[in-house]
Amino acid sequence: MDTYVTIFVFDEEDKALYSIDKAFERMKEIDTKFNHLNSNSPIYNFNMNNIPITDPEIISLVKKALYISSETDGAFDITIAPLIELWGFYAKQPRLPTPAEIELCLKDVGYQNLELSNQTLMKKNPETKIDLGGIAKGYSIAESLKVLKSLGIANALIDAGGDVYALGKKDNKFWKIGIKDPFSEGLIGYIEIKNNAVMGSGDYERFFEEKGKKYHHIFNPKTGYPTEGVTGITLIYPEAAEADAWATALFVMPPEQAIEKAKSIKNLECLIVLTSGKKLYTSKINRLIKSP
Numbered sequence: 001m002d003t004y005v006t007i008f009v010f011d012e013e014d015k016a017l018y019s020i021d022k023a024f025e026r027m028k029e030i031d032t033k034f035n036h037l038n039s040n041s042p043i044y045n046f047n048m049n050n051i052p053i054t055d056p057e058i059i060s061l062v063k064k065a066l067y068i069s070s071e072t073d074g075a076f077d078i079t080i081a082p083l084i085e086l087w088g089f090y091a092k093q094p095r096l097p098t099p100a101e102i103e104l105c106l107k108d109v110g111y112q113n114l115e116l117s118n119q120t121l122m123k124k125n126p127e128t129k130i131d132l133g134g135i136a137k138g139y140s141i142a143e144s145l146k147v148l149k150s151l152g153i154a155n156a157l158i159d160a161g162g163d164v165y166a167l168g169k170k171d172n173k174f175w176k177i178g179i180k181d182p183f184s185e186g187l188i189g190y191i192e193i194k195n196n197a198v199m200g201s202g203d204y205e206r207f208f209e210e211k212g213k214k215y216h217h218i219f220n221p222k223t224g225y226p227t228e229g230v231t232g233i234t235l236i237y238p239e240a241a242e243a244d245a246w247a248t249a250l251f252v253m254p255p256e257q258a259i260e261k262a263k264s265i266k267n268l269e270c271l272i273v274l275t276s277g278k279k280l281y282t283s284k285i286n287r288l289i290k291s292p
Helices: 013-034 042-049 056-071 078-086 099-106 133-150 240-252 255-264 283-288
Strands: 005-009 114-117 120-123 156-160 163-167 175-180 187-193 196-202 207-210 213-216 230-237 269-274 279-281
Touching: 005 013, 005 133, 013 042, 013 056, 013 133, 013 156, 056 078, 056 114, 056 120, 056 133, 056 240, 078 099, 078 133, 133 156, 133 163, 133 196, 133 240, 163 175, 163 240, 175 196, 175 230, 187 196, 187 283, 196 240, 230 240, 230 255, 230 283, 240 255, 240 269, 255 269, 255 279, 269 283, 279 283
Parallel strands: none
Antiparallel strands: 005 156, 114 120, 156 163, 163 196, 175 187, 196 230, 207 213, 230 269, 269 279
């Protein structure tokens, strides 16, 4: 996942340590399988050798991803890999491509280039590549949560690079989760929750600057450029995998459209911070946020 993971478990010490080890084992399994840069991964072979994917676990997650793609008119798109590669974010040496390079690359981007039939994922365009990173981290959190629950853990916090799931309570109190202020090192505030994921996306996480302009890693799959107008998003949702994908999708969508979409999804709460400083809220999250 290329990020830190911390798991806090509140239980008898031996049980807690054992459950944490098992949860990490499951996360490592997922990272190995879903890492498109791992030459033994079905996703790598799909991307580089055009070998169809039949792995049931990958197919299940792809279905969730494609559903969110269809619900957001492609704002979330797992075929974004060629763009991320073009901009140099995989090599960690980002650069500003030429408009011609971006236009050419966009021919290979678009979830419509994928065909899912009979539990098999295939390509319509042989140059299309997928990257499930926008949903796999959330899925990894969800699966580690399943492990903890199966071992009788009722109170825990899973933190994967700032994306968290709060299970149960801490010392009989709701978990207190901070919401980052995208304009400073501080917090906008915090929320107190249980049995929910808190996911975020921001233009401050991975970026470079060229000629005084900031370019971040969250791309609009239709334009080929980083999304503009939004600087940060925080999302609360009970399902961690879907929360991960929705956070990206809502970041990419036009802000007013995104907040209306968020309001239409049951049990989903969202805060969108615009580059202007304006904040858009769903109704409940506005009441949940408390001053730091």
